[in-house]
Amino acid sequence: MVTAGMSSAAAANGVDPAVLGRGRALYVGSCARCHVPVEVTSRTRQQWDEILPRMADKAGLEPVEEEEVAAYIDAVIDVAEP
């Protein structure tokens, strides 16, 4: 779920917290068509920078949807590693 902490982390990054809800829905929906949703914090930001474009391609995400998923991943990592 999108927690208050994640919303403030996103706001601090200049991201509209509403984007997180869409990013999360894509993450648990489109991203879990082929495999279970991967624990976000099991990968570093650097790893995600390489993985997400590759997976967004596989999932057929629009660029704006990829940004929403990226914002969700960022917020989860921000909260896990303040």
Ligand code: HEC
């Ligand atoms: C069409 C099927 C498919 C979809 C949709 C898909 N994945 Fe994957 N994913 C794979 C396969 C196959 C692998 C293992 C092979 C590889 O890494 O390419 C994988 C591996 C991964 C890994 C581990 C990669 C690594 O190098 O550690 C992560 C993290 C991941 N997916 C996240 C996502 C996310 C986030 C999305 C949505 C944007 C997504 N996947 C959508 C098929 C898919």
